[in-house]
Ligand SMILES: [K+]
């Protein structure tokens with residue numbers, strides 16, 4: 001799109017939120033203005049609080065007696081942050097009304113993240129265009145929409161469309177394959193479609209998706225929805241518009257696609273080989289089902305968090321590999337968590353550039369913006385720091401082994417929701433740490449990245465430089 | 472020093488090795504030339520091989536029967552890389568002659584690393600001076616010597632001087648405090664002085680330094696030698712010459728000093744609090760001895776690797792904290808391992824800069840060279856990658872828990888030598904992985920950093936830039 005359209009798009013963006021401004025706003029002039037990063041923190045906190053209060057109500061539970069506050073808080077945070085960690089049995093604890101609330105919180109959380117992250121992209125594209133008019137067209141194309149109303153509408157439509165398609169695959173399977181009543185089949189298909197596309201990982205079964213481990217008609221549609229949600233909105237939009245013109249794809253699209261393929265295939269291969277004979281996981285399955293389960297579980301690290309096998313029975317080295325995969329997560333501006341495939345890819349390409357001794361980081365024929373280097377390091381370091389601090393705290397509080405605690409912390413921070421099974425038995429203090437970790441992992445990383453990217457950095461003068469020794 | 476002197480220093484540097492050249496050498500013109508990074512790899516590999524063959528000889532063991540090849544290889548690598556991990560009982564397995572060989576390998580390894588790393592600094596200073604004549608003086612001062620012969624002589628003299636001073640404290644204590652014969656006291660004082668300053672962590676006692684846990688006359692002199700060795704040669708030289716003029720200190724000196732103080736004090740405080748009542752470690756000690764032991768153990772993560780308590784009895788969250796401390800390690804161009812305090816500090820300051828929204832990373836009133844950003848990321852990422860890969864491999868090979876394996880892998884890679892006690896019982900394949908890890912951690916990281924720093928990066932043209940979304 002041209003500069004005029006970009007300007008209109010930006011103007012809509014700043015009008016829409018009343019807060020997205022190019023410069024950091026003066027907070028005490030004309031009342032309190034929120035930085036966009038603050039807006040999203042407040043918004044998500046409000047959603048968590050409302051969700052907690054709703055889930056706390058007695059009618060939300062199947063048995064009378066209601067839910068403890070900490071369980072309601074944990075479940076609401078887990079739903080809004082689309083994590084999927086659970087402290088109560090989702091099938092047996094919550095009433096159908098509770099399930100509906102959880103599903104709505106998931107949908108709200110997923111849409112909220114996608115819309116906010118995409119808005120940031122829009123403003124960034126505008127900022128870029130102010131600085132160097134050359135790249136406006138490419139940048140705007142990467143963002144993939146023209147104005148804010150169109151953006152929000154696009155995200156909602158795409159979400160519902162993919163969820164609807166997933167529903168079309170799941171509904172007949174539940175109806176004919178499992179003899180559900182039409183209403184039950186429709187509801188189960190809807191809940192799991194929403195939970196899949198939004199990478200939430202909540203399932204309506206006590207043992208998550210273990211009963212469906214060998215059923216490709218359930219596992220494959222869910223995996224596709226998970227992967228699409230994990231690619232992120234900008235990538236989905238670009239694929240929709242320019243699927244046949246890969247040369248036009250933005251660096252973001254290429255990084256996310258390549259990264260996702262490498263991680264999915266690598267994860268599938270590793271899990272298939274490592275768990276092939278494990279009697280607690282893939283051992284009892286037929287070869288085809290082993291491969292399906294390996295693919296399904298590899299997909300979950302992108303960061304949906306369903307499980308079709310008992311994660312607690314996996315080899316502990318598989319947990320470590322999954323820790324790495326979950327930590328990386330999915331694509332930006334999508335429903336997946338983690339530090340993001342792009343962050344990992346940027347760090348990887350910085351490494352390759354240093355190995356090759358080149359001066360600039362060039363990826364797919366484009367130079368990587370230098371501001372992105374420090375942004376990627378910052379996100380990765382903050383993530384490592386948060387996870388390490390949580391691990392040490394959780395070990396103090398629980399006396400559990402490092403492998404269990406590390407898996408739980410990474411799963412919470414990357415909003416995956418897989419667990420070795422310790423979540424429900426943790427003391428409330430440890431569960432609160434997980435609540436904070438889920439919120440930080442979902443909202444913190446995004447707002448951190450955005451705040452950094454949106455900030456106006458003017459270098460007024462430079463000090464003389466010096467280099468300490470490294471390594 | 473002026474430019475003429477810098478040029479002379481550089482000329483000596485290139486003459487000295489016959490291989491240190493400003494550009495990457497053409498390898499097949501005028502015979503094979505080794506890159507300085509290759510020189511050091513070949514040199515250390517040769518030292519390991521000679522050490523292995525020596526330790527393999529029957530006279531090196533106390534009992535007849537000699538040493539297995541893998542044990543000789545492991546011990547030689549551990550000594551040359553000044554790691555200190557052991558697969559046999561150092562006191563009971565080796566003969567006095569074996570102890571002498573181990574001590575000489577330690578001395579050789581420590582000197583080799585310091586000399587090579589400082590030479591790199593010298594060449595870097597020269598390169599910097601070619602590019603921007605402004606900083607020559609400061610850079611050269613940071614390196615702290617004038618020519619290569621003087622550099623080597625300086626390193627050897629400083630090493631022997633500090634080892635000698637440590638000996639002067641240890642000798643009377645062994646003589647009068649423990650009733651050793653004068654010859655025994657002299658030998659034990661010598662061995663432990665060398666092992667301390669070179670951050671090797673080998674001790675002449677079956678349970679390392681546990682018998683001396685409450686003896687400040689042993690623990691303090693050894694800790695001082697360890698810390699000095701861990702500061703690195705450039706820092707020692709600058710402190711010696713300009714101790715009273717902190718404003719003249721280089722960024723390297725300031726980063727190493729501040730980082731070391733923060734890590735030492737933080738580690739001491741954490742260990743004292745966490746292990747205070749642990750009956751397996753500090754529990755039975757008097758309060759003063761608890762503090763001494765906490766300080767001594769905190770010092771060991773800088774990366775000497777002696778132990779005055781049973782590491783295997785520590786809380787497993789203390790292991791995780793020590794993993795972090797060991798991974799960071801000590802100062803560059805010294806005898807310590809790890810990714811180095813400077814690397815960690817640079818990453819920390821990059822983070823702070825992003826948080827503050829500033830355009831350039833300014834540390835102590837100087838701007839951090841941008842090339843150092845990517846260098847620090849590269850070193851940290853390679854280290855994380857190597858340790859993670861080793862952890863997953865070791866878990867496959869040993870079926871041991873993550874906490875034990877992670878501690879062992881970090882200890883080997885950061886050349887610390889602390890262990891929860893599993894080293895000797897590992898299968899030979901796992902021990903071979905540790906051998907590779909020790910070599911990589913000591914030689915690999917240094918040569919990687921040097922190769923990157925020494926490389927001539929000429930940016931001939933720049934591609935149009937693009938920024939993917941991060942986080
Ligand atoms: K999830």
Ligand SMILES: [K+]
Pocket residue numbers: 553554555670671672774775776886887888
């Ligand atoms: K050591």
